[in-house]
Amino acid sequence: MMKKLYSALMTAFNDDGSINEAGIREMIRYNIDVNKIDGLYVGGSTGENFNMSHDQKEQVFKIAIDEANGAIDLIAQVGSLDLNESKYLAKFVTDLGYPKISAVTPFYYNYTFEQIKNYYNEIVKDVDNKLLIYSIPALTGVSLSMEQFGELFENPKIIGIKYTNADFYLLERVRNAFPDKLILSGFDEMLLPALALGVDGAIGSTYNLNAKRAKAEMIAFDDGDIDKARQLQHDSNDLITALIKNDIYPSLKLVFEEMGVHAGVTKAPMSKPTPEMRAGAKAIYENYLKEN
Ligand SMILES: CC(=O)N[C@@H]([C@@H](O)[C@H](O)[C@H](O)CO)[C@@H](O)CC(=O)C(=O)O
Numbered sequence: 001m002m003k004k005l006y007s008a009l010m011t012a013f014n015d016d017g018s019i020n021e022a023g024i025r026e027m028i029r030y031n032i033d034v035n036k037i038d039g040l041y042v043g044g045s046t047g048e049n050f051n052m053s054h055d056q057k058e059q060v061f062k063i064a065i066d067e068a069n070g071a072i073d074l075i076a077q078v079g080s081l082d083l084n085e086s087k088y089l090a091k092f093v094t095d096l097g098y099p100k101i102s103a104v105t106p107f108y109y110n111y112t113f114e115q116i117k118n119y120y121n122e123i124v125k126d127v128d129n130k131l132l133i134y135s136i137p138a139l140t141g142v143s144l145s146m147e148q149f150g151e152l153f154e155n156p157k158i159i160g161i162k163y164t165n166a167d168f169y170l171l172e173r174v175r176n177a178f179p180d181k182l183i184l185s186g187f188d189e190m191l192l193p194a195l196a197l198g199v200d201g202a203i204g205s206t207y208n209l210n211a212k213r214a215k216a217e218m219i220a221f222d223d224g225d226i227d228k229a230r231q232l233q234h235d236s237n238d239l240i241t242a243l244i245k246n247d248i249y250p251s252l253k254l255v256f257e258e259m260g261v262h263a264g265v266t267k268a269p270m271s272k273p274t275p276e277m278r279a280g281a282k283a284i285y286e287n288y289l290k291e292n
Helices: 021-034 054-068 083-096 113-125 146-153 168-177 188-196 207-222 226-245 248-258 275-289
Strands: 004-008 039-042 073-077 100-104 131-135 158-163 182-185 201-204
Touching: 004 073, 004 207, 021 054, 021 207, 039 054, 054 073, 054 083, 083 100, 083 113, 100 113, 113 131, 113 146, 146 158, 146 168, 158 168, 168 182, 168 188, 182 188, 188 201, 188 207, 188 226, 201 207, 207 226, 207 248, 207 275, 226 248, 226 275, 248 275
Parallel strands: 004 039, 004 201, 039 073, 073 100, 100 131, 131 158, 158 182, 182 201
Antiparallel strands: none
């Protein structure tokens, strides 16, 4: 089966932290029309979901499904430290027509696995939808074991994992233990090793800008052309390294601006663009993305 590529949708904000609807629509159009993306992950880390008010989350979910209009797959990240909000959003996006939901592992309070399991079962309980566990230990501090993933998968509505983790030993164990589950890799800079371990696709922030190269890498991998796939990963990693050095979240938007896509700015406490960041973004575009 063809592996799927998803961009993690960014949220365009205005300078005052309000939602810039036109910017979000432009980024979605670029993903559909130019990137030929398979889907979007809406309301994730790259979308600055955890910086947003409840109303802003609803606004973004409405805009994304309206603009995508059935053209691509959509996954709505509804996880929140307020379980009632997660349940509300799960129902809200299901009613809007989102075909899949996802929820970050609950973080901050060092929850026990029983509490985490209860959180997931509650989120899906009253909705007719399918959920991907969003596992991102580097940001949440929450790591799940293969056995714990297995316990969560006992709920048939929990269909897979967005696996943003550099632990490839665990990925191999999970992939082989649950061959029918959907596993989407979350670290763009580690796409190739994730492909080697049999993930079903990938979700990431940098695919907004770099989908063409990532798709070519997936195709090269499927064709068994590992040298080509490795070269493409190397080129992508030069881009990703430069983005991280330039402050990745605002820089993804600044590079989009260089490409003619009006992506707005990030929301505080994320940084506002400085002249140095703008110059860095221009250089990133020129060096790694501009086609001659
Ligand atoms: C922490 C973070 O932002 N991780 C990104 C990656 O795409 C990441 O930006 C990239 O691999 C560069 O490190 C995604 O895994 C997150 C993601 O898809 C999302 O929820 O927005």
